[in-house]
Amino acid sequence: MAATATRDELLDEARRTWRAYVQSGTDEDYVAARKATTAAQKAGISLEEIRNQ
DSSP, X not given: OXXXXXXXXXXXXXXXXHHHHHHHOOXXXXXXXXXXXXXXXXXXXXXXXXXXX
């Protein structure tokens, strides 16, 4: 995700990657989900917001 991503883009990416991980269960999807979640949290997005899809 680009450094200039908006809050909504970060939130969407975090949600999308977690859904992909839940469906696949692969290590690669887990790493992508963690990376997206960390970026979202650094932007002030809570885990609760990410979970509330």
